[in-house]
Amino acid sequence: MATPDIETSATAASTRAGTGTTFTRFVGLATIVGMIALGVFGLLLSPADVQQSDSVRILYIHVGTVWIAYVAFAVTALSSAAYLWKRTTSLTWDRLAGASAEIGVLFMALTLLAGSLWGRLSWGKFWVWDARVTSTAFMFVTYVGYLAVRGLGGSHQQRARRSAVVALLAVLEIPLVHFSVKLWRGLHQDSSVADRTHVNLHGLMLFSLFISLIAFTLLYVWLLMHRQRVLAMQDAIDNTGLDYALQQRRDEGDL
Amino acid sequence: MFRVARLIAAKDLRVELRSRVVTNQVLPFAAIVMVMFAFALNSDAVVSRVAPGLVWLATLFSLLILVQRSFAIENADGATDALRAAGVDPSGIFLGKAMALAVQLAVLELVLLVSAVVLYSTELRVGGIVLLLVTFVAATVGLALVGTLYGGLAGGVRGRETLLPLLLLPVVAPVLIGATRATESALGTGGATVADGWPWVGLLAVFVALFSVGGTLAFGPLIEE
Numbered sequence: 001m002a003t004p005d006i007e008t009s010a011t012a013a014s015t016r017a018g019t020g021t022t023f024t025r026f027v028g029l030a031t032i033v034g035m036i037a038l039g040v041f042g043l044l045l046s047p048a049d050v051q052q053s054d055s056v057r058i059l060y061i062h063v064g065t066v067w068i069a070y071v072a073f074a075v076t077a078l079s080s081a082a083y084l085w086k087r088t089t090s091l092t093w094d095r096l097a098g099a100s101a102e103i104g105v106l107f108m109a110l111t112l113l114a115g116s117l118w119g120r121l122s123w124g125k126f127w128v129w130d131a132r133v134t135s136t137a138f139m140f141v142t143y144v145g146y147l148a149v150r151g152l153g154g155s156h157q158q159r160a161r162r163s164a165v166v167a168l169l170a171v172l173e174i175p176l177v178h179f180s181v182k183l184w185r186g187l188h189q190d191s192s193v194a195d196r197t198h199v200n201l202h203g204l205m206l207f208s209l210f211i212s213l214i215a216f217t218l219l220y221v222w223l224l225m226h227r228q229r230v231l232a233m234q235d236a237i238d239n240t241g242l243d244y245a246l247q248q249r250r251d252e253g254d255l
Numbered sequence: 256m257f258r259v260a261r262l263i264a265a266k267d268l269r270v271e272l273r274s275r276v277v278t279n280q281v282l283p284f285a286a287i288v289m290v291m292f293a294f295a296l297n298s299d300a301v302v303s304r305v306a307p308g309l310v311w312l313a314t315l316f317s318l319l320i321l322v323q324r325s326f327a328i329e330n331a332d333g334a335t336d337a338l339r340a341a342g343v344d345p346s347g348i349f350l351g352k353a354m355a356l357a358v359q360l361a362v363l364e365l366v367l368l369v370s371a372v373v374l375y376s377t378e379l380r381v382g383g384i385v386l387l388l389v390t391f392v393a394a395t396v397g398l399a400l401v402g403t404l405y406g407g408l409a410g411g412v413r414g415r416e417t418l419l420p421l422l423l424l425p426v427v428a429p430v431l432i433g434a435t436r437a438t439e440s441a442l443g444t445g446g447a448t449v450a451d452g453w454p455w456v457g458l459l460a461v462f463v464a465l466f467s468v469g470g471t472l473a474f475g476p477l478i479e480e
Contacts, residue, residue, distance in 0.1 A: 084476075138428060149422070152418070166408065168473070169473055172465055176462060176465065177428050180432045183454070184432045
């Protein structure tokens with residue numbers, strides 16, 4: 001049986017044994033150090049809050065994850081625009097957008113989870129119909145939909161174009177949803193969440209939050225690099241599989 | 256572009272007039288949903304308080320069916336492919352299908368409003384008629400635009416109808432909020448005044464403006480495969 005030709009579009013990824021490089025290992029180590037530091041500062045060194053006592057420590061996770069979710073969705077939007085812009089069109093942008101959206105959805109889920117646990121401790125409720133909470137949930141569902149669109153099938157170019165357009169429509173939709181939910185709440189609720197949960201951040205608490213942002217950003221970069229390469233490998237497998245099938249048909253013809 | 260849109264809209268409406276799927280299936284569905292709401296809420300006072308919201312919820316559920324129907328007739332015998340192969344402007348297809356959908360939605364909403372008056376003892380008031388009319392027009396156009404946009408995306412892929420609600424419902428949340436509040440104001444539900452309603456119409460107008468431009472631009476790349 002003849003060896004199938006390997007298509008070139010994702011060859012770089014297909015010839016590599018894994019998704020790790022010296023750089024990813026460096027970022028990975030830095031992430032571990034950052035997470036340990038976050039654990040030490042968040043759980044041990046920083047004081048409990050006067051009003052919220054120990055539940056304030058959930059915020060060191062919550063703020064980090066929501067930051068990453070926003071960064072990830074911004075990267076998805078920018079990469080999608082880069083794919084659609086003719087001069088920079090490349091499937092690498094599409095895979096970057098997809099990888100980033102997957103991480104964003106994961107971290108948005110963690111944000112909602114940590115937020116509702118914190119809400120249960122601080123407000124006695126898992127969920128409040130606050131504008132920011134509600135539009136965050138909408139954002140989560142919107143990107144779950146985006147990932148579903150990515151899974152629709154078709155050629156890689158079809159997937160890329162379709163999902164890039166959907167990602168840009170999400171940029172149109174999210175501010176509108178946020179604005180309308182805000183109007184909706186604004187007419188019903190006297191005090192906003194921000195007033196009720198005002199936390200005087202200073203000293204070690206603020207420092208722990210900074211560590212949280214840094215550690216989660218490192219984690220995001222590390223996950224993004226690996227995931228993007230895994231997606232490139234999957235595309236390469238699709239291409240190789242197609243070439244292999246073509247080659248088999250050709251071989252049958254030769255017999 | 257607008258000539259194409261008119262032709263497409265006329266074609267869609269002619270198909271609906273002859274097949275009678277909307278009148279025989281979708282309208283009765285919407286009416287039974289209104290009855291079901293009354294069963295679920297089980298209180299005359301509650302039902303008449305939330306009637307505007309129920310009208311718009313029933314509209315959204317029916318919208319999902321109408322959009323699927325609108326693209327099922329295109330995909331059944333490869334009509335979309337044929338239109339594209341003939342070099343028909345995708346923006347024209349988009350606007351045309353949205354126009355046809357808007358007409359069908361308008362008929363549906365009229366039926367829902369009448370059923371709210373009959374079933375939920377909703378009362379129309381003279382001072383709110385203009386607000387009510389403008390709200391219904393703006394919301395209908397907005398729903399038709401996004402419905403067509405995401406319908407084109409989900410409809411182009413066979414066997415993926417389940418995707419449409421997931422994509423469409425989060426997007427139309429502003430319409431549900433805006434149209435419900437404005438309708439409450441027009442009807443005076445819960446003591447709302449007519450003046451309270453106009454800012455919500457503004458929200459609907461922004462929605463229509465954004466998605467008429469965004470949809471016209473995005474529809475082509477979405478259906479070209």
